[in-house]
Amino acid sequence: MKFMRSTSPRPPRLAGLSYPNDPRQLAAQLDTWFNQALDNLPALSTTWRAALCPHIDFARGGAVYATVHRALNHLNQPSSTYLIYGVSHRVWCRHRFAATRRDFATPLGLVRTDQRFLDHLERVFGPELFVDADAHDPEWSIEFQAVWLQHLLGGRRDFTIVPILVGSFHDLMVRGVDPLEDPLVQRMVEAIVRAERDHDRPVFHLASVDFSHIGPEFGDPEPLRDHDLEQLRQFDRAMLDHLGRLDAHAWFAEAAAIKDRHRVCGLAATYTMTRILTRPDAARVAHARGPAPVYRQAVSHDRDCCVSFAGVLIPDAT
Template sequence: MSTDNPRARHDLEFIPFDHEGQPTILVRDRLEIVPWGTGIPQGLLPVLALMDGRHSLAEVAAAVTEAQGGRLVTAEDVAGLLAQLDTAGLIDSPGYRERKAAIAAAFAAAPRRDTVFAGQAYPDTPADLAAYLDEVLAEAPTGAATDTAPLAIIAPHIDPEAGRAGYAAAYAAIRGCAPRRVIVLGVGHQLMAGLYSLTDKPFATPLGEVATDAAAVARLRQAGEGCVDPSELPHKAEHSIEFQAVFLHHTLGKTPFAMVPILCGSPTGLLAETSRQAFRDAAGPFLDALAELVRQPGTLVVAGVDFCHIGGKFGHTEPAEALEEAALAHDRALLDALAAGDPDAFWAESARVDDAYNVCGLTALGTLAEVLPPAAMVLLGHDIMREAPTLSAVSFAAAAFTAR
């Protein structure tokens, strides 16, 4: 662990709850290194967000001091806190990485990627799940379906209940389609090495397995040497592709298709700068190989992404309400760039705000912008989920792209 520029784990979920009248944050660790039931004070979230590998102990201390209205916090204070956080399993340290390696080896040997969120985020029996998904899709707005089969859709990856309007609009657009291959660009919230993570494991769902296109995965792995994480572990507990697999299995019905599951990580620290050129410098051969797959007949692309993450839960000192107008305007600017087929404008908009609004789908959307042939975009929905206990919010959208 670097005590000069500490890095908190960014593969954890933080769930607000009330404990004996006090707002507290429950930590959910899908790797189970942090025991279930571990809670942390709500005020610790912005401090963890500052521990991103880029800020020194002194810089973290200065930011916390400012946030507390000048009440002095020293680098030594932060170092003491850092030691406690590492003991609790919250820091990216040698001890954490050793335990993670053992978990990765076990997952690599598994024959399939098992469900993680069945029974939590969606029903875990075939009948109940099918009925639930039918209810969601029935809420699609009139006109969500397109006259021609889409080349790609943008769907949320937020909890299906929170984002049901977005899921309904996105997946209504592909009802009746019969792709042979579905490339899913998910968000690798647990991806900490490389821009991408691949797996050729089939995805289990309560409705049955979703096969993967092993040949396509192998081609991308070869092309992506240098930007693809050699480990498959980021797929083990990631929800962004699992949710798409469930909706795809249900929506495409009995159409046989194979999925290409691609998790896209944060560009922070991996790109020389926030620009299209830096992105292509880092991932050009991978993007070119992916574009070749996308151009093959019978291929659909699904970007399972959320957009802005704002408020205290995501490192902001201001509540989400104060940032919402600017964050949603940023979403629209990114969507406008995608609609125009302008990857340079997409990255320029992100650079303009220095990713101040934590767009977790940035790499996935940037990838979509690179690999799609000329297409017309229809925005089917744009919404925000507000989390009052943490004064935070997450935005998401649904869109369809058809050939021009």
């Protein structure tokens, strides 16, 4: 059964809102952050297997975006297909995952979606992969990565993306089970591992995720104190340590232990990517320790909210 959806390019929904719609202004803004990122850049001789990058607005997260993208798109990075795990904030994905075959328009040019990879993926996961393709329309997490990739690679290197939105795993947390016990999660992990093995181009895994969300804006009762921010930092550091070991079970269990009180919006997407990277039959092996993450907390002036995020690079073990 085929699910018919629009085949026209997905427009840049946040252009003119979260970043400039004018190509020259946008390129100049991104270049400024790239120049600032030089001090944070790890050794460029490394080949990267995967990364976590924020999806917070560019104004607050620009320097971290730039640190990740500048490293992973260095000339030593062979990848030409970027599998982007986005977060479905607004739509409940009926099958937990939602892909789209639409290309992504940006003010800097068109980012092509890899149809051959999606063919491989659909053969294993099934056509349900596209049931919620419309969830990509209002979602920004993949759009933001497409903008940065197009800025760095557009016109310089042939590349494609595989856009996959990951829905909530909160029901699995309530039931007290590791997500890998869920048939849909199992099927997606298997599908991506097999699709990458069958694909004829190197694949890079990119989770477009933020971390914790706390404060009255997100439902907490009191304005944030320094103590709250320090406690959050300790929680996020524990999460990052699990990620540094590529321990997907501990990553999920750490948030489950406090019933996801800190609202880690990238919990499911990061879990899925990490499970794929650590499969013994994965196309390439990831190294469990990369450079130290670049961690930030974006706190509002009135202490009404804090969003934490990080840039994480995961090396190739080969």
